[in-house]
Each structure stands twice: as C-alpha cells, then as structure tokens.
Amino acid sequence: MDLTLRIWRQPDAESDGDFHVYAVKGISSDMSFLEMLDVLNEQLIESGEEPVEFDSDCREGICGTCGLVINGVPHGPERATATCQLHMRKFSDGETITVEPWRATAFPVQRDLVVERSPLDRIIEAGGYITAPTGAAPDANEIPVPKEAADAAMDAAACIGCGACVAACPNGAAQLFTAAKIAHLNLLPQGQAERYRRTEAMVDTMEEFFGSCTNHGECEEACPKEISIDFIAMMNRDYIRSKFKNRKRLGQKKVG
Amino acid sequence: MTLNSKVPSGPIEDKWETHKFEMKLVAPHNKRRFTIIVVGTGLAGAAAAASLGELGYNVEVFTYHDSPRRAHSIAAQGGINAAKNYKNDGDSVRRLFYDTVKGGDYRSREANVHRLAEVSVDIIDQCVAQGVPFAREYGGLLDNRSFGGAQVSRTFYARGQTGQQLLLGAYQALARQIAAGTCRLHNKSEMLDVVVKDGRAVGIVCRDLLTGEISRHTGHAVVLATGGYSNAFYLSTNAMYCNVTAAWRAHRRGALFANPCFTQIHPTCIPASDEFQSKLTLMSESLRNDGRIWVPKDPDDTRPPDQIPEADRDYYLERRYPAFGNLVPRDVASRAAKREVDNGHGVGPLENGVYLDFSNAISRLGRSAIEEKYGNLFEMYERITDENPYSVPMRIYPAPHYTMGGLWVDYNLMTTVPGLYAAGEANFSDHGANRLGASALMQGLADGYFVLPYTIGDYLAEHLGESLVPTNDPAFDDVESDVIGRVARLVGNKRGTRSPDHYHRRLGKILWDNCGMERSREGLGKALAEIPALHDEFRRDVRILGSDDGLNSSLEKAGRIDDFFQLASLMCRDALDREESCGGHFRVEHQTEDGEALRDDENFSYVAAWEWTGEGAEPALHKEPLVFENVELAQRSYK
Incomplete structure (x- = not known):
C-alpha cells in the first residue's frame, strides 16, 4: 500500500515543531505501524534527511516505551492495542495518516515523537x-x-x-x-x-x-x-x- | 591467567551456607561509605540495586530507558521456577538442581546451579510479599504449571505476563529506595565504558541520550546487569534496544567472555512475514503444555490445517520423544522444527513454520479454560498474524531468544576484573549450553536479591576506608577520551551511504546462517572471513545524520552494532573451537545416528573463557574445567 504521512517534527524541547509530509510506497499490510516508520526512516537516511525519532523497545506491547497519537487517537485506531502491536492492515491504501507525540503538559516533547x-x-x-x-x-x-x-x-x-x-x-x-x-x-x-x-x-x-x-x-x-x-x-x-x-x-x- | 572459580569446598548442599558464613561483612555504619554502580534495571539490576540500597550502600543506578520499568525482563511471559513442591509431585532443590544441570547439557558449574535452586524458594516468598499477583487456586494458595524440560509443575506465573509482574515488583522496590535516597537514578543514560585503575573497576563513562553529554561516575564496585546479546542476530525476540555494548566494553577492559557460542533459539516464535520484519515475537513456551506440534506428512499437502485428517499429520515431537512429547527442552524442540521445515514440511505462506494446535485441548478442557490460561497470548498472536488461534492452529518457528554465554564470573559473580560484577543474562554462570524455560527470571532475581548483596560486601570489606577514585583521575580521562573518539568517528563519517540497520541486517544474516541452529566448520570459517570484511565496510559506509549533542537514535544504534560485529566474530570463533555438540550449540560434524547432539565430555567439559587481546588480534582462550561430583554425566535423553 502507498501512504501519505503527516509527521510532527520538532528538533528539541525548546524549539517549535510542525508537521512534515512524507510519502511511503509499497508497504505490506502485514507490517506493524512502527516497521512502516522504520521503512520511512531508511528512506530518509538514504536521501540525506534526519530520521524521525520515536521511542520503541519491546515491540510486543508490554514495555510501554512506544506511544504515538495516530490520526488523533493515542496508540491509533485499534482498541486495546499499543502502537507497536498495531498493523498496517488496519489502514487503507492511499490513506493520509497523521502522527504526533503524546500531547500533555506533564510530558514535554524531547524531539519529534519522543516525550519525557x-x-x-x-x-x-x-x-x-x-x-x-x-x-x-x-x-x-x-x-x-x-x-x-x-x-x-x-x-x-x-x-x-x-x-x-x-x-x-x-x-x-x-x-x-x-x-x-x-x-x-x-x-x-x-x-x-x-x-x-x-x-x-x-x-x-x-x-x-x-x-x-x-x-x-x-x-x-x-x-x-x-x-x-x-x-x-x-x-x-x-x-x-x-x-x-x-x-x-x-x-x-x-x-x- | 588462571581462572579461579572460588567455589567453596564441602558438600554441595552446604557450600552456599558455609560461604555466607565465611564472607566478610560490612558494618551498617560503614555501608554508607561505599558507592556501588549498578548498570541496567531489569530483574537482576533492579533487584540488586534495591537490595543494596536497603542494606545502606549508596547506589547509583543507570538505565538507557526513560524509566527503570521498561527493561526487557518485562517481556518474559511464561513463568518462574522454584523448588517449592507445592504440587506434591516430587520436586525438591536437588531435583531442580539436577534438571538445570542436565537441561544445560552438563556445561554449567554445579555449585552455582545448586545455589540457584536453593534460593529459588526465597524468590517466590519475596515476590509474593511485594504484591506480585501470581496465579492462585480458589483456596487462595499459589498455582503452578509445568514447563518445557521438566516433569514436575514448579512454575509460578502471572497470566502470560510473569516477567512484567516480577519486574514491576523489583522496580517498585527500587522506587522505594530512590524515594529513600539510597539509590540515585540516572535514566536515558547509556554506559559506554568501564574505568579500570590498577586492575580494579572504579567507575563508568556514560552518554546522556537526550543531550549527548558524556559523564563520569565513580564507585567502589560496578555491577553490570545489562542483559544478553541475541540481537547480534538482528532478528530475535529481544527488544530493539537490547545490546552487548556494556558487556563488550568490559570485555575489552579485561573481563573474560565465556561461552559466547551458547545461544538459545526459542522454539515457539511467530515466523517472519517479510524482509522488513524488525523483530520476532515469542509465544510463551507454556503453550506447549496444551498445544500439540505437528506438520503435514506430505510436504506437498496444501490443504488448510483443519482439513488435514489425523492420519496425514505428523506429531513429530510426540513420535520421537514419547516421554516428554511436546515438552522437550528448547534446543531439542527447535532443531526438530528446523529439520521438518528443511525437509519441506513447513507450513504458512512462506512455508517457514510448524503448527501448534490447540483443538484437542479446547475440546478436552473447553474454550474458557484455554482462554483463562493463554488469552493474552492468543490475542497477541491474532493481532500480529490476523489469524484466530482458537480456530486455526498457530504457526511457529524458532528464533534467537536468550544467550547462555556472557561475561565469565566466579562463584561471587565477579568478573576477571576485581570489583566488576555481572548479573542476570549478562553473565554465563548457570545455564550451561541450554537454559530451561522459566529459569531466566529465577536466575536474574537470584543474582540480584540473594547473591550480590552478600558477595559484594565480602569484596568491599577489604577496601574499607578507601576513598572513591576522583573522576578527574587520569584513568577517567583516558576512558572518556576513548568514548568521545568513538562517538566522533561514527558521527563524523560524512561519506557514509547506508543506514545502521542495513548493516545490522546483513550481520544478522551471516550469523543466523552460520552460527544459528546448526553450525559447521565450513560455515563458521566463512562467517569468520565475512564478518570483519562487513565490519570494515560498515565503519566506512554507515551514514549517521545529525549531531552527537542531542537525541540521535542512529548514532546509538551504530555504536551498538559496531560492538555486535566484534562479538559476532568471537561467537563464531568459540563455535569453531568447540568440536562437539551440546545444548544450543549444534555442530553438524558431531551428532548421534538419530541426529541428536553428541557431546565430547573428555575434551570439552570446560567453560571457554576468551580474553581480548586487541583489535584484529586473535582472542586468547582460557579454560575453566567443569567438575561433576553430584550429577552423573549422561547422554541427554527425553525419549
């Protein structure tokens, strides 16, 4: 599937951030959402743009490290599912997906999608x-x-x-x-x-x-x-x- | 160098008791004069830090996570063993000891394993007192289940989240000490080197992952509880951040690395679905209690599993190992699955799995009983594969999961560098050539709660009155400039073209193909030529964008992969040297007629401890002979 991603980018805690738009192509529906972001990051690195920073560790939904606001919903559209357990089959080809960090005063953004x-x-x-x-x-x-x-x-x-x-x-x-x-x-x-x-x-x-x-x-x-x-x-x-x-x-x- | 295991003399049942009595103590008012650095906050690290803090030491705790609660111990699913004999099925400390030595294919140190079995019962008491919500019977007492490699039910569990609950218990104990001021937490802080002065560990150098700041920390002793190195294979069940850097840097500073080729390939993982797979997901081994493993007898059978009649199925584990059936140890189960897939019996779209079927158990026990035991695992499986395991058998295949090898430690868990300790998966001590299910949690907590708090005191008592080495000492200057140089080399390589992951995947493939479930002289030789060549290419060509003065995950990854390259060579070197098959180490040249591992006790009954001799130089092998006085060596049989 081909997707358009609107991703929040912010250089550090002090600077302002904004949305950047990226296109990713040929995404398999069996991929996890974070693997899709891995693919984007490989593309970015090869094209000379700094990869999108996001937190993720176990990728089994148990460590609590990952967390993205996807289309306005924390951890995305699937109920009872951490971001790392969300798979691309929940999205459709050609969709535009908005990705943001946790939004809360107590969780300041450190960089891109990473919060404290x-x-x-x-x-x-x-x-x-x-x-x-x-x-x-x-x-x-x-x-x-x-x-x-x-x-x-x-x-x-x-x-x-x-x-x-x-x-x-x-x-x-x-x-x-x-x-x-x-x-x-x-x-x-x-x-x-x-x-x-x-x-x-x-x-x-x-x-x-x-x-x-x-x-x-x-x-x-x-x-x-x-x-x-x-x-x-x-x-x-x-x-x-x-x-x-x-x-x-x-x-x-x-x-x- | 001679390796002194410092195993106490006397009958095995008395060794630990005797040793505890003979070790020197540090009086309460002197404990606060000592600073101990603990790196890593998984089961071993958090338990050690909390217990040492309670004793009154100053503890400096380091984790690269944002919170100590996120270490990969949290992902352990199945359970934790203890010789409580609550099921009245004949378990005892002696039996747990025996099972663990046998399960490890007679390549572990008897005395360590016996101590582990002894303290296993205390761990359960400790965890229950902390409020770990273990599964209960209706009468309110603790429930147990059986697990691979054992014929008794000695495994305690908290649904499929045992590791999470045990880690939260240790994390909460640590949180209490942080609040009390005995432990100081340094989060988002990655240890990049150990400082050794006059032959003793005196501190560490870290990088703050948010600011890039390099900092120096001094201590009277340093504990590395930094986990295993399965991520050398790229695809493994380990978390994305798991790495060998702390242990490897300690190795380069003089700590011997033991049995690096002893890696465990876990039999029940979800097979890879495509080339972008970032990690593999484990399905708890406990599933093998009720699931039956099979493949179609006919390799060309394309029928969906529910339409394949019993007569056309091969329950190959039950057929080959009637006594243990689906509960054979992990190494045996993994190799058997590989054999079926290699012979063309693999199932699934990529024909890279075998079935794990619950239909019998569901009709025997009812769906709700299965849901109660494994509900969260089934959900996780469905989320990943989009298949419902209540109606379609799971597909599973082995994946790298745990590393029995690690830093060499003596009975006190001290490495060959005085003052430097290794605990949990980071050390090599208890599992020999193969770890039994539900024993990793046991060992991590044993080391942290019940071994290190005693043995560190014995070391520190000898250094009473010695002040901390100041962080402006030349020893710190040298190490820090090494670290800064390494970071600068990576980030300063402006001609690179490919991402760190690109190289990690390639390294992983070399290792998996040649040093995975089966190893051969030829394959290992090939890997030993390819790895350094790829390492050179990596150093020339890896592209790290951005700077080193802020959050930069490419830089973090590249540093870790750089160390994986050197470790990978050592793994192959060790595998080549060990001309026998044992546990997870299977050399095709050494097998019995029916394809089982063939040990060579006469020549290889030793721990291979490797010494770093410099970049590009051949490592030096030191041997610690293994003496078995309490367990008779036998060909392992699960038939």
Whole structure:
C-alpha cells in the first residue's frame, strides 16, 4: 500500500515543531505501524534527511516505551492495542495518516515523537510499592489470597505505564495510571498495612504534576491494556478514607 | 591467567551456607561509605540495586530507558521456577538442581546451579510479599504449571505476563529506595565504558541520550546487569534496544567472555512475514503444555490445517520423544522444527513454520479454560498474524531468544576484573549450553536479591576506608577520551551511504546462517572471513545524520552494532573451537545416528573463557574445567 504521512517534527524541547509530509510506497499490510516508520526512516537516511525519532523497545506491547497519537487517537485506531502491536492492515491504501507525540503538559516533547514521562515514576516512588525488604518475607503460601482478589489485582497490575491515558485526557490527568497501581496493591492482603498512606501520597504526588480528572473516560478508551475506570472510583474512595482513617487500628479490624 | 572459580569446598548442599558464613561483612555504619554502580534495571539490576540500597550502600543506578520499568525482563511471559513442591509431585532443590544441570547439557558449574535452586524458594516468598499477583487456586494458595524440560509443575506465573509482574515488583522496590535516597537514578543514560585503575573497576563513562553529554561516575564496585546479546542476530525476540555494548566494553577492559557460542533459539516464535520484519515475537513456551506440534506428512499437502485428517499429520515431537512429547527442552524442540521445515514440511505462506494446535485441548478442557490460561497470548498472536488461534492452529518457528554465554564470573559473580560484577543474562554462570524455560527470571532475581548483596560486601570489606577514585583521575580521562573518539568517528563519517540497520541486517544474516541452529566448520570459517570484511565496510559506509549533542537514535544504534560485529566474530570463533555438540550449540560434524547432539565430555567439559587481546588480534582462550561430583554425566535423553 502507498501512504501519505503527516509527521510532527520538532528538533528539541525548546524549539517549535510542525508537521512534515512524507510519502511511503509499497508497504505490506502485514507490517506493524512502527516497521512502516522504520521503512520511512531508511528512506530518509538514504536521501540525506534526519530520521524521525520515536521511542520503541519491546515491540510486543508490554514495555510501554512506544506511544504515538495516530490520526488523533493515542496508540491509533485499534482498541486495546499499543502502537507497536498495531498493523498496517488496519489502514487503507492511499490513506493520509497523521502522527504526533503524546500531547500533555506533564510530558514535554524531547524531539519529534519522543516525550519525557518521568513524572509517572515520581508517583510510584511516592508509595507505589509494598515495603518488603529483601529476605524478610514469610513463606509464599502463608498469605492466602482469594482468587478473585488476585485476578482483580492482576487486572490493575497489567498497566504498562505508557501514558496513553494522560495523552487521551482533555485535562492531561494521570488518574487511570495512578489508580491502577493503587488498586493492584490495595486489593491484596499484603498491601493493607500501607493502604491509606500509599493512596494519600500517590494521589498528592499525582496532583503535583498532572491535571485533574473530570470523568471524561477517554483514558479507558485509549488504554492498550483495557484498565477499567472503576479503579479510579476505588482510588477516590480510598483517598477520602485516608483523610480520616485511624491508621493505628489498621491491622486490628476488617478493612474495607 | 588462571581462572579461579572460588567455589567453596564441602558438600554441595552446604557450600552456599558455609560461604555466607565465611564472607566478610560490612558494618551498617560503614555501608554508607561505599558507592556501588549498578548498570541496567531489569530483574537482576533492579533487584540488586534495591537490595543494596536497603542494606545502606549508596547506589547509583543507570538505565538507557526513560524509566527503570521498561527493561526487557518485562517481556518474559511464561513463568518462574522454584523448588517449592507445592504440587506434591516430587520436586525438591536437588531435583531442580539436577534438571538445570542436565537441561544445560552438563556445561554449567554445579555449585552455582545448586545455589540457584536453593534460593529459588526465597524468590517466590519475596515476590509474593511485594504484591506480585501470581496465579492462585480458589483456596487462595499459589498455582503452578509445568514447563518445557521438566516433569514436575514448579512454575509460578502471572497470566502470560510473569516477567512484567516480577519486574514491576523489583522496580517498585527500587522506587522505594530512590524515594529513600539510597539509590540515585540516572535514566536515558547509556554506559559506554568501564574505568579500570590498577586492575580494579572504579567507575563508568556514560552518554546522556537526550543531550549527548558524556559523564563520569565513580564507585567502589560496578555491577553490570545489562542483559544478553541475541540481537547480534538482528532478528530475535529481544527488544530493539537490547545490546552487548556494556558487556563488550568490559570485555575489552579485561573481563573474560565465556561461552559466547551458547545461544538459545526459542522454539515457539511467530515466523517472519517479510524482509522488513524488525523483530520476532515469542509465544510463551507454556503453550506447549496444551498445544500439540505437528506438520503435514506430505510436504506437498496444501490443504488448510483443519482439513488435514489425523492420519496425514505428523506429531513429530510426540513420535520421537514419547516421554516428554511436546515438552522437550528448547534446543531439542527447535532443531526438530528446523529439520521438518528443511525437509519441506513447513507450513504458512512462506512455508517457514510448524503448527501448534490447540483443538484437542479446547475440546478436552473447553474454550474458557484455554482462554483463562493463554488469552493474552492468543490475542497477541491474532493481532500480529490476523489469524484466530482458537480456530486455526498457530504457526511457529524458532528464533534467537536468550544467550547462555556472557561475561565469565566466579562463584561471587565477579568478573576477571576485581570489583566488576555481572548479573542476570549478562553473565554465563548457570545455564550451561541450554537454559530451561522459566529459569531466566529465577536466575536474574537470584543474582540480584540473594547473591550480590552478600558477595559484594565480602569484596568491599577489604577496601574499607578507601576513598572513591576522583573522576578527574587520569584513568577517567583516558576512558572518556576513548568514548568521545568513538562517538566522533561514527558521527563524523560524512561519506557514509547506508543506514545502521542495513548493516545490522546483513550481520544478522551471516550469523543466523552460520552460527544459528546448526553450525559447521565450513560455515563458521566463512562467517569468520565475512564478518570483519562487513565490519570494515560498515565503519566506512554507515551514514549517521545529525549531531552527537542531542537525541540521535542512529548514532546509538551504530555504536551498538559496531560492538555486535566484534562479538559476532568471537561467537563464531568459540563455535569453531568447540568440536562437539551440546545444548544450543549444534555442530553438524558431531551428532548421534538419530541426529541428536553428541557431546565430547573428555575434551570439552570446560567453560571457554576468551580474553581480548586487541583489535584484529586473535582472542586468547582460557579454560575453566567443569567438575561433576553430584550429577552423573549422561547422554541427554527425553525419549
């Protein structure tokens, strides 16, 4: 297939960017979207133009490195699919495709399609863990976890940290990312001791960097792992509780 | 140079306990006086950094990713082994040890493997405490499954995303230490060389991938947890950024490189669809628990798979290996698939695959049971191939996946450069000539959580009171000017015409054809002539546009490919030297009558550790003899 690409090019974080138009020909429909960009880059290099910078590592939809806004949609037209898992068969011959970086205040563009996403790491550092120093753990089967809870925790833990939720949000909010990690840990018995401390610290850190949630739901639509927006409700509930929970009694009575 | 493995004496069950007691300790108030550099944030690196930080050391952590969570450990699908015997099926530390030594075709160090099996149980405890959401039974206890190369169910898993969940556990532990200030993170920072002074590793030199700035970092010890080198083949299941540069630069500074020809070709990957393929995608080996592998008996059979009756199908693994069937180890399964495709039985548009069929399992267990176990893998397969594996058998073919070879390390995981450690896939230590499924995650975490935190202390205790080598020391000047020169040579080549990928593809093809699943004296000789010639052409002709003072992925790639060229020669050199077949190393000259690998224990029961002797010079071979006191050497049989 032959395609016209409108690609955002920006030399560095300080400079302004604009769209450049390129033609690529003879693209196989079995190619992935990023392989199509690889072909474009080979063409550009051979013709003496600097290749388009974009982030991509595992190309299996799990590392969360890649992420492009394709025709206005983070990760492109296919639902529940990271950019690297999107294939050209989802496009038609002769189509014009617009490719942009994530657009969010918290994710400044570094160059072309590459953005800086480290505020997501700051949220995890604030409390997205269970304090379990190496070597201190009891036998793994000492703590039974009901299958339903383990499965729900896994649904939330499937987040790949790509930032599509932020890019899709009109407010540039990171609620879905933050809620996914909070839910993963708060749903498990091991996560109870730090439950409210964790929730409060992570939400407060999130608010430092990102916009606020106004329930648009765009994040869930864009998420390549189909993380449910229900986790945001769970996070909000735990956040409010964190403000009046008597933490001295956390281990003594049923939490919930 | 004599290689001292430093394996403790005594019965194998007691070696690690004895060694832990005999190693020197660093008192808590002295730990903060030491700085440890950890390069790489995959399972081994993140686990080591977090654990060392918890102990109170100052840890400087480096990753070329934007976030430590993105290392390629994250893509491991199937699971992690541990000798918990939760299934009551006769597993034990001794059995995991035995399986791993046998699976590695008797080319690993017994003591290391036994330690790995011992700490495997602690890893699961640790990960559960961190909140890793492993699969559970309805009673709330942990579930297990079986995996290739084993007859017990000892594999713990989190859907098809076990690597992701284990890495997130380690990453979160690291995040906690970053917040606590014991670990300092340097992201988008690529290590380009090791600094060695008076024979000891004292620091590293890095390039900031966003600004191009070259920086110097000093430490009392350096840990390389920088992964494997399967990307030397260009097409592999590794991530795009995976490379050998950190390990190779350490090699050039004096660290011996062990068994470079021991590479693993994973049997269940999606076959390539065209020449622009940028990487291959693995389908977890766990699929072989329920999928049956077959090809049409008639090479000219063009019927769609569902119209080929049972009588016309050849379930070749079940036929040739009745005891293990579809669960034979990876090397055996891969070679068998190659044999079928080479004999014209390949399926798919390019006739480059074999079927992995779930129809029996679906009718036996129901579609929902299969969906529960493998749903995300089936989805991934469909996304890539546009075929639905619930109704059409998957097509699979082997692809480079893991490298058992790596930097030579002693029992303490220290390389031949004092103070320089290698952990995880970057070292050679535990898997011999073939790694068993679900053992890479185990080894990465064993090294990071439970080995390095002890052994590094033993080294540092001897250097108590020594201050850090200042970064303006001449040792740093020399290394930095080397690095700057290398970057400048690449970016300054204005006459180049072809992209770095162009050369990487060509190098990969030479390696795959001659040092892939089958190696021959003739092919390796040819590769050893072609690789340096292509390397020269690459250095003359590679075109890198743009500058070195900002984000420039062509420049990054070219530097990594430059090192792959030299490594590729060493892989072929090692493969040529090893006149036997073992595990993933199959020399056509050395096979049994029915085409299985034929080892030569009398002459090749050693680790081949290669010493760098200079650009263009023949590397020097050093041998560490392998002594087997606890496992009897036998021809591996999975029949």
